[in-house]
Amino acid sequence: MLIIPAENAVNWKRPPWVTLGLIMACLLVFLFYQGGDDRKFEAALEDYLESDLLALEAPAYEDYLQREIQFEGSQQRVLELQEFQQLQENEEALWQAVTLLLDREFYQYLQQNRDLIWAPAQRNLWLERRSAIEEQWISRMSAYQLGLVPAELSLYTLITYQFLHGGWGHIIGNLLFLFLLGFTVEKALGPGRFLVAYLVCGALSGLVFTAFSMGSQVPLVGASGSISGLMGMYVAIYGLQRIRFFYFLGVYFNYFRAPAIAMLPVWLGKEIYDYWFAGATGIAYMAHAGGLAAGAGLVWLLGQSWLQVKDEFFEPEQEEQDEQFTKAYGQAMASLGRMEFDLARRQFEALRERYPERPVLLEHLYQLAKLRPDLDSYRMRAEEMMADAIARRQPEQMVDVWQEYLSKGEAYHPLAPEAHNRVLFASLKRHDFKAAEKAFERMRAKAEPDMVNEACRLLVAEFEKLQMEPKARHYRQLLQVHG
Structure with a gap:
């Protein structure tokens, strides 16, 4: 499972x-480093069969498996012994060699017990020929070079x-x-x-x-x-x-x-x-x-x-977020359609808290706040709309919101001088001098002298560029008064 x-x-x-x-x-x-392992193992098999090592190791392998069966009672070893004996009966020398070369525990057993298994002449022959195969081919295979061998941990x-x-x-x-x-x-x-x-x-x-x-x-x-x-x-x-x-x-x-x-x-x-x-x-x-x-x-x-x-x-993935937003936005719009304005406002506020980067939500909150121009929440939303318009490089929208607020909410809760000053700067960039002068007059009534003087200098410079000397002279005089 x-x-x-x-x-x-x-x-x-x-x-x-x-x-x-x-x-x-x-x-x-796997492709470029381990790709040579098959060639190395084939060479090891060829040398193994040519060296007559099979005749030396096959009897030792049977004894080794029988010992394992006797001491451990391993059913797996019983199966291995039966399979190896079947290979011997069928005279499949190649697969016998494969079995003996791949069984690393058997090789370790031979190294530890070679003095007991063979007579000196056989032992020396085995040691010479098997060591050459191990050194030249087996040890160079990827698993023995970079694999994790518990007996040789590094x-x-x-x-x-x-x-x-x-x-x-x-x-x-x-x-x-x-x-x-x-x-x-x-x-x-x-x-x-x-x-x-x-x-x-x-x-x-x-x-x-x-x-x-x-x-x-x-x-x-x-x-x-x-x-x-x-x-x-x-x-x-x-x-x-x-x-x-x-x-x-x-x-x-x-x-x-x-x-x-x-x-x-x-x-x-x-x-x-x-x-x-x-x-x-x-x-x-x-x-x-x-x-x-x-x-x-x-x-x-x-x-x-x-x-x-x-x-x-x-956080949900973008597609899931879009789906969630669409569903919640639809519910808020449905509340608007039923004229449940307080519920709609709460729904749009919750949406804006989760999705602050979506300007349409601020637009809805502004329109809802505009229904009660006598409340301070209208001023707060108007200032947010103006700041958002500047951030998105839409000065004309900022000026439109400002002008609308002057007509509806300024009498209840006047905007701060800084808000009028921002409108002045934006209007000058758009060469809307009428709005700029209007913003200056609103700002001048409550602003600090430094802010008024800076605004006067800007207006003087702009009107001088346009060769509108009466206007420029007027603001130079105001500059002297406030200076």
Whole structure:
């Protein structure tokens, strides 16, 4: 049974560049670095068969499997012994060689017990020929150079193993899950922190695998530990929120909703159960469990500091916001149509609080406030409209609002001198001298002398440019009076 979170869709207007970069890096490593592994292994097989190592190792391999069966009672080893004996009966030397070269635990057993298995002459022959194959071919394969080998743990392989894969099925499956989970976690954390958290989860996953495979020569490769870390981070980010999950069972698939964090013990339990009871499947179950725990743990430990989720992550996508806005806007307009003005005002105020960047909402609030010009709310909305018009570089709209307010609300609640001064500046730029002079007179009555003097200088300069000397002289005289 497969269960994966499916709460978000990709926003291609803001692509998950780090996730896509990790996918590309894994593909390039697989194609161009690991692409030579098949040739190296084929050369190793050829040398192995030519060196007559099969005759030396095949009997030892049967003894090795029988010992494992005797001491561990492993059913998997019974099957391996039966398969190898079948290969011997069919005289399939090539597949016998493949089996012996790929079983790294058997090679480790031979190194530790060679003095007991062979006589000195045979031992020296085996050591010379097998060591040459190991050094020339096997050790140069990607899994042994950059894979995570528990018996030979090094810091750099805790990172490099995450970019290696064992075949096309392995890499396609991992990269699909990396994309499905990565774009959401990257959106939540931001590109830089996402990349660091992804690599740290992979490293911690590798350490957990090593702890349960101490002394093993079998290399760990693949991004599945890091991807399990993404799954842990995903559900920890949402916590108790109910999110959507996709599940696949046989040929049946569907969606269900559940508290996100409820899936963490389910996933962990499955990996631990499979580790103990699934047998030798070649899947690193404890690496997956370690990644899950690491991802959730990082979010819980650092979620209030370095690994804090970006505020905008929980905001709806633009399409969903537009849909929500349209619905709420329609309800407010319906209230207007029924002449329920107080209700409409509250609805538009709530909308403007959520969508402050939409000027149409301020326009509606201004029109509603204009119904009661005797209230101070009309002055406040008029000043907001004027400021908004200036911000959107629409001075003519500002002047229109100002003139309308003078006729309706100025008698009740006069505008501040600064508002008249802004109209004066805007009118001069538009060469609307009539409005500019009107604004000057309104401003002059209550403004500080410095503001009046500056306005006089501007008016003098403009009228001198137009060679309107009587007007210029009038404002020079006012300048002297106020100066």
